Amino acid sequence: MNELRDRIAREVSKVAVGQEETVERLLAALLVGGHVLLEGVPGVAKTLLANAVSRALGLDFRRAQFTPDMLPSDLTGTMTLRGGELVFRPGPVFTSVLLADEINRTPPKTQAALLEAMEERQVTIEGESRPLPSPFIVIATQNPIEYEGTYPLPEAQLDRFLFKLELGYPDEETEKRILGLRHRGVQPATLEDVQPVVQADELQAAQRDVDGTGVSDEVLAYVSAIVRKTRELPSVELGASPRAGVHLLAAAKALARLDERGFVTPDDVAAAAPDVLRHRLILRPEAELERYRPDDAVQAALQAVPIPR
Numbered sequence: 001m002n003e004l005r006d007r008i009a010r011e012v013s014k015v016a017v018g019q020e021e022t023v024e025r026l027l028a029a030l031l032v033g034g035h036v037l038l039e040g041v042p043g044v045a046k047t048l049l050a051n052a053v054s055r056a057l058g059l060d061f062r063r064a065q066f067t068p069d070m071l072p073s074d075l076t077g078t079m080t081l082r083g084g085e086l087v088f089r090p091g092p093v094f095t096s097v098l099l100a101d102e103i104n105r106t107p108p109k110t111q112a113a114l115l116e117a118m119e120e121r122q123v124t125i126e127g128e129s130r131p132l133p134s135p136f137i138v139i140a141t142q143n144p145i146e147y148e149g150t151y152p153l154p155e156a157q158l159d160r161f162l163f164k165l166e167l168g169y170p171d172e173e174t175e176k177r178i179l180g181l182r183h184r185g186v187q188p189a190t191l192e193d194v195q196p197v198v199q200a201d202e203l204q205a206a207q208r209d210v211d212g213t214g215v216s217d218e219v220l221a222y223v224s225a226i227v228r229k230t231r232e233l234p235s236v237e238l239g240a241s242p243r244a245g246v247h248l249l250a251a252a253k254a255l256a257r258l259d260e261r262g263f264v265t266p267d268d269v270a271a272a273a274p275d276v277l278r279h280r281l282i283l284r285p286e287a288e289l290e291r292y293r294p295d296d297a298v299q300a301a302l303q304a305v306p307i308p309r
């Protein structure tokens with residue numbers, strides 16, 4: 001399966017340079033049916049990356065630009081009168097890869113409509129439930145430095161994201177490679193070069209492989225201990241939920257399979273933990289005043305739990 005990962009990473013690198021680890025996390029999320037929150041300042045290729053990954057996977061891609069005046073029906077769809085009959089006009093959520101761009105700029109009512117889609121894989125229109133395509137993944141973006149006019153995501157919605165990935169500025173060498181890509185003016189000219197490299201049946205087989213990944217009792221206890229430890233840390237007001245444990249185990253299984261292993265190791269769990277847990281922890285005010293970060297709390301939990309041998 002690492003050959004599958006490398007294939008996708010090569011295609012994505014035609015337009016988004018230096019994002020191999022992020023691509024791996026996006027693929028892992030898709031394999032286990034999770035969703036991803038991308039956080040980064042403007043201009044670090046969050047939107048471009050989501051588009052390129054969907055192209056490499058050969059999946060339908062739709063983008064919804066979240067704004068303060070966006071209604072739930074703008075996302076889910078509406079009933080329209082056509083030829084004297086009411087006909088359903090599907091919204092952008094009816095796709096395989098939905099980019100929820102600047103998700104924290106839309107009001108809670110619209111965020112709630114997305115929450116149903118993320119959790120239930122369906123939307124309800126006029127009292128009728130309509131299933132979404134399979135696979136279905138939400139890749140949401142938000143800006144970490146601009147909060148004016150935003151609606152912070154509630155904890156219930158944050159808990160639905162498998163990963164929160166932080167995209168920072170590239171290093172000097174990577175930035176030179178970005179500048180070396182072909183552009184038409186300021187627009188990337190290489191997005192059209194990204195071709196589908198995964199067949200639908202291959203993706204389904206990979207999902208089955210992940211589900212069949214072995215997990216020992218010791219690793220299960222390790223996952224549980226890490227999650228429970230986050231609730232005991234003096235710097236944490238609210239620790240990780242039981243759902244976080246389910247997501248952490250699923251992510252570790254995906255990372256194990258992407259490394260061509262049929263079983264999960266403690267290293268897989270530790271590698272997945274920061275991306276799975278950082279957005280689920282609420283720090284105490286005094287810890288925030290000391291510039292303590294959720295990532296610091298995750299590391300403290302990992303260091304406090306003995307690694308099984």
